[in-house]
Amino acid sequence: MKPWILGLTGGIGSGKSAVAQCFIERGVHLVDADHAARWVVEPGRPALAKIVEHFGEQVLQADGQLDRTALRQRVFADPAERRWLEALLHPLIGVEISQYLARAESPYAILVSPLLIESGQHRMTQRVLLVDAPEQLQIERTMVRDQSSSEQVEAILKAQASREERLRHAHDVLSNDRDLGWLQNEVERLHHFYLTLKGGQA
Template sequence: MNKPWILGLTGGIGSGKSAVAAHFSDLGVHLVDADQAARWVVEPGRPALAKIAEHFGSDVLQADGQLDRAALRQRIFENADERRWLESLLHPLIGQEISQYLARAESPYAILVSPLLVESGQHRLTQRVLLVDAPEAMQIQRTMQRDTVPEEQVQAILKVQASREERLKHAHDVLLNDRGLDWLRAEVERLHNFYLTLRGGQP
């Protein structure tokens, strides 16, 4: 069997990449979620968590020894140097975790879902990139509704994420998600059928 090629799936917050990923998964495509890999590498007992606690102090841990994400997020959002320190610790570990999961794929192609595909350099693990795009006003609206957070917080997250121009530069395919779910599913099916004809992610 040919080794599956890897499609990177990305998009800004509130663009709808989770809905797109879920439908690819329903179609039988092997998915790896970088956010999940990021959670696995900081589970209690894993070396990364000990290093984070040592660096930031025990107030970034919850009473049960799990990582207190909110406390850590606050620390790194306020301080770019701390964010870079954390990224240089976690990105290589997350990369290893992702590669191990992708290696288990049985489908003709596999998908790496990552909001920071471009920023983290994870796009280098892929042969092709699909960008889920949406108008910014729609991204903000969706995220505020989904996470019940104020607009300022969504704006702050958007600022940290790669710009639309930056993402478009890396994208081979763009799915503009500004209509209903049925239309989105039909687009995913159209892309899936196209991807099945590709060898190594290229026509």
């Protein structure tokens, strides 16, 4: 039987990675949309050639890898360029994710994506688990992790789907505001529940 797909999302600093790791330890097949986004632009892949053709050699590093910072500066400054890039990459990332999920041997598989809702990737899933945390805690965690200022973190929070929007799409919400032991128990509980589901629906 084909595994059903659980979408795992949450704002920056909510603890998505810790939750994802807990599921991996339970043998759940997991693909990370951010990794897929990196794979599609590796040297030798068609997407990279199209990006260079469109933006010029300035978006390449000396070793032929994509210079993400240079590309990001180009598309952030120009919404039309950003749309062009998204139109090229989103379908390719979708294919990459689907192929990877299709190899899953666990009863359900997980797609982790910070932009699950915004990118429309939630349409590839049968159920959505939102990792939620109080905004102040998200800001503190991210500042520690990325050595960034609270202004930088708040700017990222604003760019991501609003919390209300994410909660509206979520079937399950895991409030990650306690310690790791508690988190692991919650994942264990959800995992057992997910194993009883057919096609992701109770």
